[in-house]
Amino acid sequence: MTDLPAAIAARPLRVGVDIGGSKVAVLVVDEDGRERGRRLVPAASSRPDEAIAQIASVIREAVAAAGATLDDVAAIGIGVPGRVDRATGDVTFAVNLGWQHLPLGRRLEEALGVPCVVENDVRAAAVGLHLGQTFGATDDLVYLGIGTGISAGVILDGRLHRGVRGLAGEIGHVVLDPTGAPCACGLRGCFETIAAGAGIARAARDAVTAGPTTLADLADPTAADVFRAATGGDRAATEIVDRAAAAIARIVHELVLAYDVELVVLGGGVSRAGEPLLRRVVNGLEAIGAPSPFAAELLGETTVRLAGPDHDIGTRGAIALLGSVTASRTATGRASAPSAAAAAEEVVARERVS
Ligand SMILES: [Zn+2]
Numbered sequence: 457m458t459d460l461p462a463a464i465a466a467r468p469l470r471v472g473v474d475i476g477g478s479k480v481a482v483l484v485v486d487e488d489g490r491e492r493g494r495r496l497v498p499a500a501s502s503r504p505d506e507a508i509a510q511i512a513s514v515i516r517e518a519v520a521a522a523g524a525t526l527d528d529v530a531a532i533g534i535g536v537p538g539r540v541d542r543a544t545g546d547v548t549f550a551v552n553l554g555w556q557h558l559p560l561g562r563r564l565e566e567a568l569g570v571p572c573v574v575e576n577d578v579r580a581a582a583v584g585l586h587l588g589q590t591f592g593a594t595d596d597l598v599y600l601g602i603g604t605g606i607s608a609g610v611i612l613d614g615r616l617h618r619g620v621r622g623l624a625g626e627i628g629h630v631v632l633d634p635t636g637a638p639c640a641c642g643l644r645g646c647f648e649t650i651a652a653g654a655g656i657a658r659a660a661r662d663a664v665t666a667g668p669t670t671l672a673d674l675a676d677p678t679a680a681d682v683f684r685a686a687t688g689g690d691r692a693a694t695e696i697v698d699r700a701a702a703a704i705a706r707i708v709h710e711l712v713l714a715y716d717v718e719l720v721v722l723g724g725g726v727s728r729a730g731e732p733l734l735r736r737v738v739n740g741l742e743a744i745g746a747p748s749p750f751a752a753e754l755l756g757e758t759t760v761r762l763a764g765p766d767h768d769i770g771t772r773g774a775i776a777l778l779g780s781v782t783a784s785r786t787a788t789g790r791a792s793a794p795s796a797a798a799a800a801e802e803v804v805a806r807e808r809v810s
Pocket of ligand 1: 628629630639640641642643646
Protein backbone atom coordinates (compact mmCIF):
# COMPACT_ATOMS: atom_id res chain seq x y z
CA MET A 457 0.00 0.00 0.00
CA THR A 458 1.25 3.39 -0.88
CA ASP A 459 1.01 6.58 1.11
CA LEU A 460 -1.72 8.81 -0.18
CA PRO A 461 -0.49 12.07 -1.68
CA ALA A 462 -2.77 14.96 -0.69
CA ALA A 463 -3.96 15.42 -4.26
CA ILE A 464 -5.22 11.83 -4.37
CA ALA A 465 -6.80 11.81 -0.92
CA ALA A 466 -8.68 15.02 -1.83
CA ARG A 467 -10.48 13.30 -4.71
CA PRO A 468 -14.25 13.12 -4.21
CA LEU A 469 -15.10 9.46 -4.87
CA ARG A 470 -14.46 6.18 -3.09
CA VAL A 471 -15.02 2.71 -4.47
CA GLY A 472 -15.99 -0.50 -2.66
CA VAL A 473 -15.49 -3.89 -4.32
CA ASP A 474 -17.05 -7.10 -3.00
CA ILE A 475 -15.53 -10.19 -4.58
CA GLY A 476 -17.55 -13.31 -3.82
CA GLY A 477 -17.61 -16.91 -4.97
CA SER A 478 -20.37 -16.05 -7.43
CA LYS A 479 -20.06 -12.32 -8.18
CA VAL A 480 -17.99 -9.15 -8.28
CA ALA A 481 -19.97 -6.13 -7.04
CA VAL A 482 -18.67 -2.56 -7.27
CA LEU A 483 -20.20 0.49 -5.59
CA VAL A 484 -19.02 4.08 -6.12
CA VAL A 485 -19.91 6.68 -3.48
CA ASP A 486 -19.21 10.36 -2.92
CA GLU A 487 -17.72 11.94 0.21
CA ASP A 488 -21.08 11.71 1.99
CA GLY A 489 -21.48 8.03 1.18
CA ARG A 490 -24.17 8.64 -1.42
CA GLU A 491 -24.28 6.16 -4.25
CA ARG A 492 -22.95 7.49 -7.52
CA GLY A 493 -22.56 4.33 -9.58
CA ARG A 494 -22.51 0.55 -9.42
CA ARG A 495 -21.75 -2.54 -11.46
CA LEU A 496 -22.19 -6.26 -10.90
CA VAL A 497 -20.74 -9.17 -12.88
CA PRO A 498 -21.49 -12.83 -12.19
CA ALA A 499 -18.14 -14.21 -11.02
CA ALA A 500 -14.43 -13.51 -10.69
CA SER A 501 -12.17 -15.57 -12.92
CA SER A 502 -10.15 -18.30 -11.22
CA ARG A 503 -7.15 -17.30 -13.37
CA PRO A 504 -5.27 -14.51 -11.59
CA ASP A 505 -4.37 -12.46 -14.70
CA GLU A 506 -7.92 -12.68 -16.02
CA ALA A 507 -9.33 -11.87 -12.58
CA ILE A 508 -7.21 -8.71 -12.27
CA ALA A 509 -8.22 -7.52 -15.75
CA GLN A 510 -11.87 -8.32 -15.08
CA ILE A 511 -12.02 -6.63 -11.66
CA ALA A 512 -10.19 -3.56 -13.01
CA SER A 513 -12.63 -3.40 -15.90
CA VAL A 514 -15.71 -3.62 -13.65
CA ILE A 515 -14.28 -0.85 -11.45
CA ARG A 516 -13.72 1.35 -14.52
CA GLU A 517 -17.30 0.73 -15.68
CA ALA A 518 -18.76 1.59 -12.27
CA VAL A 519 -16.73 4.81 -12.11
CA ALA A 520 -17.88 5.67 -15.65
CA ALA A 521 -21.47 5.00 -14.54
CA ALA A 522 -20.87 7.64 -11.86
CA GLY A 523 -20.02 10.09 -14.66
CA ALA A 524 -16.43 10.20 -13.44
CA THR A 525 -12.94 8.87 -14.17
CA LEU A 526 -10.33 7.15 -12.00
CA ASP A 527 -8.79 10.59 -11.48
CA ASP A 528 -11.81 11.32 -9.27
CA VAL A 529 -11.24 8.26 -7.03
CA ALA A 530 -9.38 8.68 -3.72
CA ALA A 531 -9.07 5.00 -2.88
CA ILE A 532 -10.56 1.57 -3.50
CA GLY A 533 -11.55 -0.86 -0.74
CA ILE A 534 -11.77 -4.53 -1.64
CA GLY A 535 -13.31 -7.41 0.29
CA VAL A 536 -12.29 -10.89 -0.82
CA PRO A 537 -13.06 -14.34 0.61
CA GLY A 538 -9.65 -15.60 1.64
CA ARG A 539 -6.69 -14.97 3.86
CA VAL A 540 -5.44 -11.43 3.39
CA ASP A 541 -2.14 -9.88 4.37
CA ARG A 542 -3.33 -6.45 5.33
CA ALA A 543 0.12 -4.86 5.00
CA THR A 544 0.59 -5.95 1.37
CA GLY A 545 -2.90 -6.71 0.06
CA ASP A 546 -1.78 -10.22 -0.88
CA VAL A 547 -4.54 -12.83 -0.95
CA THR A 548 -3.84 -16.48 -0.16
CA PHE A 549 -6.11 -19.51 0.26
CA ALA A 550 -9.07 -17.99 -1.57
CA VAL A 551 -10.32 -21.55 -2.01
CA ASN A 552 -13.72 -20.73 -3.48
CA LEU A 553 -12.11 -18.44 -6.06
CA GLY A 554 -9.33 -20.89 -6.97
CA TRP A 555 -6.60 -18.35 -6.09
CA GLN A 556 -3.55 -19.76 -4.31
CA HIS A 557 -1.54 -16.58 -4.01
CA LEU A 558 -2.43 -13.27 -5.63
CA PRO A 559 -0.92 -9.86 -4.84
CA LEU A 560 -4.37 -8.37 -5.45
CA GLY A 561 -3.78 -4.96 -3.90
CA ARG A 562 -0.51 -4.27 -5.72
CA ARG A 563 -1.77 -5.60 -9.06
CA LEU A 564 -4.93 -3.49 -8.95
CA GLU A 565 -2.98 -0.40 -7.88
CA GLU A 566 -0.71 -0.92 -10.91
CA ALA A 567 -3.67 -1.44 -13.22
CA LEU A 568 -5.74 1.51 -11.96
CA GLY A 569 -3.27 3.97 -10.46
CA VAL A 570 -5.43 4.33 -7.33
CA PRO A 571 -4.54 3.21 -3.77
CA CYS A 572 -6.23 -0.06 -2.79
CA VAL A 573 -6.99 -1.55 0.63
CA VAL A 574 -7.72 -5.29 0.70
CA GLU A 575 -9.40 -7.16 3.55
CA ASN A 576 -11.20 -10.45 3.99
CA ASP A 577 -14.78 -9.86 2.83
CA VAL A 578 -16.52 -10.93 6.03
CA ARG A 579 -14.14 -8.88 8.22
CA ALA A 580 -14.77 -5.88 5.93
CA ALA A 581 -18.54 -6.34 6.28
CA ALA A 582 -18.17 -6.38 10.08
CA VAL A 583 -16.21 -3.10 9.94
CA GLY A 584 -18.95 -1.62 7.76
CA LEU A 585 -21.72 -2.71 10.15
CA HIS A 586 -19.83 -1.21 13.07
CA LEU A 587 -19.05 2.10 11.39
CA GLY A 588 -22.58 2.42 10.07
CA GLN A 589 -24.09 1.31 13.41
CA THR A 590 -26.52 -0.41 11.10
CA PHE A 591 -28.28 -2.36 13.85
CA GLY A 592 -27.87 0.12 16.70
CA ALA A 593 -24.98 1.52 18.71
CA THR A 594 -22.62 -1.22 19.79
CA ASP A 595 -18.87 -1.76 19.90
CA ASP A 596 -19.09 -5.53 20.25
CA LEU A 597 -20.63 -7.48 17.41
CA VAL A 598 -20.17 -10.49 15.19
CA TYR A 599 -21.06 -10.62 11.53
CA LEU A 600 -21.58 -14.25 10.52
CA GLY A 601 -21.29 -14.59 6.76
CA ILE A 602 -23.10 -17.74 5.63
CA GLY A 603 -22.55 -18.10 1.91
CA THR A 604 -20.71 -20.71 -0.15
CA GLY A 605 -18.61 -21.14 3.01
CA ILE A 606 -18.92 -19.62 6.50
CA SER A 607 -16.75 -17.09 8.28
CA ALA A 608 -17.23 -14.49 11.01
CA GLY A 609 -16.01 -10.90 11.39
CA VAL A 610 -15.56 -9.99 15.04
CA ILE A 611 -15.59 -6.41 16.34
CA LEU A 612 -14.44 -6.17 19.97
CA ASP A 613 -14.28 -2.90 21.87
CA GLY A 614 -14.81 -1.14 18.55
CA ARG A 615 -11.88 -2.76 16.76
CA LEU A 616 -11.76 -5.49 14.18
CA HIS A 617 -10.26 -8.58 15.82
CA ARG A 618 -8.00 -10.15 13.17
CA GLY A 619 -5.78 -12.45 15.25
CA VAL A 620 -2.12 -13.31 14.70
CA ARG A 621 -2.70 -14.76 11.21
CA GLY A 622 -5.70 -12.68 10.19
CA LEU A 623 -7.83 -15.79 10.59
CA ALA A 624 -9.88 -14.92 13.67
CA GLY A 625 -13.47 -15.84 12.88
CA GLU A 626 -12.81 -18.81 10.56
CA ILE A 627 -15.52 -20.59 12.46
CA GLY A 628 -16.85 -22.43 9.42
CA HIS A 629 -14.34 -25.16 10.23
CA VAL A 630 -15.45 -25.84 13.77
CA VAL A 631 -16.27 -29.55 13.78
CA LEU A 632 -19.87 -30.17 14.86
CA ASP A 633 -20.13 -33.76 13.64
CA PRO A 634 -16.80 -35.67 13.53
CA THR A 635 -18.40 -38.44 11.45
CA GLY A 636 -20.19 -36.04 9.12
CA ALA A 637 -19.64 -35.04 5.51
CA PRO A 638 -16.09 -34.35 4.33
CA CYS A 639 -15.12 -30.68 4.22
CA ALA A 640 -12.82 -28.95 1.71
CA CYS A 641 -10.46 -28.27 4.63
CA GLY A 642 -9.81 -32.00 5.13
CA LEU A 643 -11.89 -32.47 8.28
CA ARG A 644 -15.37 -33.95 8.58
CA GLY A 645 -18.62 -32.43 9.76
CA CYS A 646 -17.41 -28.84 9.87
CA PHE A 647 -20.08 -26.20 10.60
CA GLU A 648 -20.03 -25.18 6.93
CA THR A 649 -20.72 -28.71 5.69
CA ILE A 650 -24.05 -28.42 7.54
CA ALA A 651 -25.10 -24.78 7.19
CA ALA A 652 -23.29 -23.16 4.23
CA GLY A 653 -24.79 -23.00 0.76
CA ALA A 654 -22.58 -25.75 -0.65
CA GLY A 655 -23.30 -28.01 2.35
CA ILE A 656 -27.07 -27.50 2.06
CA ALA A 657 -26.89 -28.25 -1.67
CA ARG A 658 -24.94 -31.44 -0.96
CA ALA A 659 -27.51 -32.50 1.65
CA ALA A 660 -30.22 -31.89 -0.98
CA ARG A 661 -28.44 -34.21 -3.44
CA ASP A 662 -28.19 -36.86 -0.70
CA ALA A 663 -31.90 -36.44 0.07
CA VAL A 664 -32.80 -36.96 -3.60
CA THR A 665 -30.83 -40.22 -3.55
CA ALA A 666 -32.34 -41.33 -0.24
CA GLY A 667 -36.04 -41.04 -0.90
CA PRO A 668 -39.06 -39.14 -2.10
CA THR A 669 -38.69 -35.35 -2.06
CA THR A 670 -39.85 -32.52 -4.30
CA LEU A 671 -36.16 -31.62 -4.58
CA ALA A 672 -35.91 -34.51 -7.07
CA ASP A 673 -37.84 -32.33 -9.54
CA LEU A 674 -34.91 -29.91 -9.71
CA ALA A 675 -31.80 -30.52 -11.79
CA ASP A 676 -29.34 -29.23 -9.20
CA PRO A 677 -31.10 -27.85 -6.11
CA THR A 678 -29.48 -24.86 -4.41
CA ALA A 679 -29.80 -23.74 -0.78
CA ALA A 680 -32.54 -21.32 -1.88
CA ASP A 681 -34.42 -24.21 -3.50
CA VAL A 682 -34.17 -26.21 -0.28
CA PHE A 683 -35.60 -23.36 1.81
CA ARG A 684 -38.39 -22.92 -0.74
CA ALA A 685 -39.21 -26.62 -0.63
CA ALA A 686 -39.23 -26.56 3.18
CA THR A 687 -41.67 -23.65 3.14
CA GLY A 688 -43.80 -25.75 0.80
CA GLY A 689 -43.89 -28.57 3.37
CA ASP A 690 -41.30 -30.95 1.89
CA ARG A 691 -40.14 -33.16 4.76
CA ALA A 692 -36.59 -33.85 3.55
CA ALA A 693 -35.99 -30.16 2.82
CA THR A 694 -37.39 -29.24 6.24
CA GLU A 695 -34.94 -31.63 7.92
CA ILE A 696 -32.02 -30.05 6.04
CA VAL A 697 -32.92 -26.46 6.96
CA ASP A 698 -33.76 -27.42 10.56
CA ARG A 699 -30.33 -29.02 10.89
CA ALA A 700 -28.61 -25.99 9.34
CA ALA A 701 -30.50 -23.56 11.61
CA ALA A 702 -29.75 -25.65 14.72
CA ALA A 703 -26.05 -25.58 13.79
CA ILE A 704 -26.17 -21.80 13.31
CA ALA A 705 -27.85 -21.40 16.72
CA ARG A 706 -25.17 -23.56 18.35
CA ILE A 707 -22.38 -21.48 16.80
CA VAL A 708 -24.11 -18.20 17.71
CA HIS A 709 -24.18 -19.43 21.32
CA GLU A 710 -20.48 -20.28 21.16
CA LEU A 711 -19.59 -16.92 19.61
CA VAL A 712 -21.48 -15.13 22.38
CA LEU A 713 -19.72 -17.24 25.02
CA ALA A 714 -16.30 -16.69 23.43
CA TYR A 715 -16.57 -12.96 22.74
CA ASP A 716 -19.42 -11.65 24.92
CA VAL A 717 -20.86 -9.63 22.05
CA GLU A 718 -24.35 -8.14 22.18
CA LEU A 719 -25.19 -8.30 18.48
CA VAL A 720 -24.88 -11.12 15.95
CA VAL A 721 -25.78 -10.33 12.35
CA LEU A 722 -26.43 -13.20 9.95
CA GLY A 723 -25.46 -12.38 6.37
CA GLY A 724 -24.34 -14.06 3.17
CA GLY A 725 -26.36 -15.84 0.51
CA VAL A 726 -27.98 -18.39 2.84
CA SER A 727 -29.30 -15.58 5.08
CA ARG A 728 -31.44 -14.43 2.16
CA ALA A 729 -33.76 -17.28 3.11
CA GLY A 730 -34.99 -14.55 5.46
CA GLU A 731 -37.56 -14.94 8.23
CA PRO A 732 -37.96 -18.74 7.91
CA LEU A 733 -34.24 -19.03 8.71
CA LEU A 734 -34.20 -16.43 11.50
CA ARG A 735 -37.26 -17.98 13.15
CA ARG A 736 -35.56 -21.38 13.23
CA VAL A 737 -32.32 -19.93 14.60
CA VAL A 738 -34.21 -18.07 17.35
CA ASN A 739 -36.07 -21.29 18.18
CA GLY A 740 -32.72 -23.07 18.31
CA LEU A 741 -31.36 -20.46 20.74
CA GLU A 742 -34.43 -20.89 22.93
CA ALA A 743 -33.89 -24.65 22.93
CA ILE A 744 -30.26 -24.13 24.02
CA GLY A 745 -31.41 -21.82 26.82
CA ALA A 746 -34.30 -24.00 28.01
CA PRO A 747 -32.31 -26.17 30.46
CA SER A 748 -29.82 -23.41 31.40
CA PRO A 749 -30.68 -20.15 33.15
CA PHE A 750 -27.12 -18.99 32.34
CA ALA A 751 -27.44 -19.65 28.60
CA ALA A 752 -30.98 -18.27 28.59
CA GLU A 753 -29.88 -15.00 30.22
CA LEU A 754 -26.85 -14.64 27.95
CA LEU A 755 -28.80 -15.32 24.77
CA GLY A 756 -31.76 -13.26 25.96
CA GLU A 757 -29.43 -10.26 26.11
CA THR A 758 -28.07 -10.95 22.62
CA THR A 759 -29.68 -9.47 19.55
CA VAL A 760 -29.67 -11.69 16.45
CA ARG A 761 -30.55 -9.99 13.19
CA LEU A 762 -30.59 -10.80 9.50
CA ALA A 763 -28.35 -8.58 7.42
CA GLY A 764 -31.38 -8.21 5.15
CA PRO A 765 -31.73 -7.98 1.41
CA ASP A 766 -29.17 -5.15 1.25
CA HIS A 767 -26.67 -6.48 -1.24
CA ASP A 768 -24.39 -3.53 -0.44
CA ILE A 769 -23.20 -4.92 2.89
CA GLY A 770 -19.96 -6.15 1.27
CA THR A 771 -19.28 -3.09 -0.86
CA ARG A 772 -20.18 -0.71 1.99
CA GLY A 773 -17.87 -2.71 4.26
CA ALA A 774 -15.04 -2.37 1.74
CA ILE A 775 -15.64 1.37 1.59
CA ALA A 776 -15.64 1.51 5.42
CA LEU A 777 -12.02 0.30 5.24
CA LEU A 778 -11.21 3.64 3.59
CA GLY A 779 -13.03 5.78 6.14
CA SER A 780 -10.10 7.77 7.38
CA VAL A 781 -9.01 8.84 3.92
CA THR A 782 -11.89 11.27 4.13
CA ALA A 783 -11.84 11.63 7.91
CA SER A 784 -8.21 12.73 8.01
CA ARG A 785 -8.83 15.37 5.37
CA THR A 786 -11.86 16.66 7.24
CA ALA A 787 -9.93 16.82 10.48
CA THR A 788 -6.86 18.60 9.16
CA GLY A 789 -8.16 20.42 6.13
CA ARG A 790 -5.81 18.39 3.97
CA ALA A 791 -4.95 14.77 3.53
CA SER A 792 -2.61 13.55 6.22
CA ALA A 793 -1.38 10.83 3.88
CA PRO A 794 -1.63 7.78 6.11
CA SER A 795 -0.80 4.48 4.46
CA ALA A 796 -4.07 3.05 3.28
CA ALA A 797 -3.65 -0.07 5.42
CA ALA A 798 -2.87 1.95 8.54
CA ALA A 799 -5.78 4.22 7.71
CA ALA A 800 -8.18 1.30 7.77
CA GLU A 801 -6.90 0.18 11.19
CA GLU A 802 -7.12 3.73 12.41
CA VAL A 803 -10.68 4.32 11.34
CA VAL A 804 -11.95 1.31 13.29
CA ALA A 805 -10.42 2.77 16.43
CA ARG A 806 -11.47 6.33 15.66
CA GLU A 807 -15.10 5.47 15.04
CA ARG A 808 -15.56 3.77 18.40
CA VAL A 809 -18.76 4.63 20.15
CA SER A 810 -17.91 6.26 23.43
ZN1 LIG B 1 -13.74 -27.65 7.29
